[in-house]
């Protein structure tokens with residue numbers, strides 16, 4: 250299996266440190282707000298990597314942190330007149346609601362920065378003792394020049410970085426590239442006691458500490474969003490390798506950007522949609538399927554039109570499964586069954602080959618659609634029961650690898666229908682006819698006919 254390693258800039262054969270076990274760390278959200286769908290992309294991507302490794306039989310220890318103390322957290326907590334701890338608790342819960350809906354499995358451990366302060370202090374003390382860090386009156390800094398190989402992940406040249414660096418007037422560091430490991434407390438800020446006085450940890454150190462705490466000093470895969478390569482991951486490497494004297498993460502994986510109008514979706518630009526608002530209009534599985542329809546390293550240009558198209562594609566798969574589940578079939582094998590089974594098996598093998606090639610989900614999804622086409626054209630009441638089961642089982646298995654699941658119960662509950670009708674009425678009221686039509690079509694496909702009458706909308710089953 251090949252994985253593209255940002256460190257080497259090429260695809261490499263994946264060989265974990267321990268046979269059949271994988272240690273994986275992914276940088277998690279700063280919990281001061283709802284996540285937007287750009288943030289969700291990288292969580293979905295790494296959830297996919299984890300699921301596929303598990304499908305291949307690896308026992309994956311997956312660690313994803315919550316950054317629950319930093320400037321943004323403090324600012325937002327002050328604005329809301331609550332403590333950073335309350336704020337963190339609230340948005341960790343909100344994160345889980347979104348992530349669960351999107352089929353992102355819970356990590357083996359979700360450590361929080363504020364829960365590992367003792368380990369952070371110990372780690373920084375080791376760096377100070379080894380001469381890699383120094384104390385000033387505003388905290389403790391990592392001395393970038395002391396670490397050979399700074400810039401090796403981002404391929405940045407240290408001299409260029411120094412000449413381009415800007416120093417905040419409040420910082421007392423020796424070199425403009427040095428970064429804070431510990432920040433001395435300012436009045437009114439949450440803080441902890443430490444050998445360097447009251448303060449709080451810097452952002453980068455959290456991930457070095459939490460990864461080694463749960464995965465050891467050297468582990469297999471480190472993942473994160475595209476903008477984390479520099480400086481965050483570069484700094485994690487410097488801290489960890491300086492302290493531990495061993496290779497930190499062996500494979501570095503970075504997801505691509507989710508753009509909107511060809512510009513990065515981001516909170517500061519204000520061009521974002523939260524997961525919560527998108528899920529009011531779309532099935533979470535449509536959002537997940539959309540994210541996986543492109544290669545994880547390619548940029549995605551988000552639009553609601555593309556989500557609509559994705560919804561149509563997913564419906565095609567769902568309808569094929571509903572039809573297959575409704576077939577009775579023949580008791581024994583029929584003569585045509587063998588070649589159909591062979592064609593489906595070939596697509597399944599291709600799916601696995603696509604996924605083995607640096608998680609090429611775009612290709613893997615086309616393999617699923619090929620199986621759907623085979624099912625639609627070559628599996629019917631004349632097919633053997635075993636074949637019907639094999640075809641629908643294969644589609645479900647491969648969708649499961651991507652974390653896509655559906656409720657195939659064709660009989661919708663009355664409440665579910667009423668709820669969708671209400672959603673359609675709301676869409677019409679705000680003149681969003683596309684959504685209104687999509688809901689009507691979705692209901693129609695599931696056997697529900699809508700009638701607009703002067704008294705309101707009536708519905709009946711076909």
Ligand SMILES: Nc1ncnc2c1ncn2[C@@H]1O[C@H](COP(=O)(O)OP(=O)(O)OP(=O)(O)O)[C@@H](O)[C@H]1O
Pocket residue numbers: 276278279285287288289290291473474475476477505506507508513514515516517518
């Ligand atoms: N448009 C995007 N596409 C893919 N990943 C993203 C995108 N925006 C943010 N991320 C990832 O989400 C995580 C959290 O990012 P962050 O909180 O900085 O979001 P942001 O919207 O970029 O915020 P800001 O604009 O305030 O920097 C990071 O790992 C980042 O790489």
Ligand SMILES: [Zn+2]
Pocket residue numbers: 275276277456473481
């Ligand atoms: Zn990190």
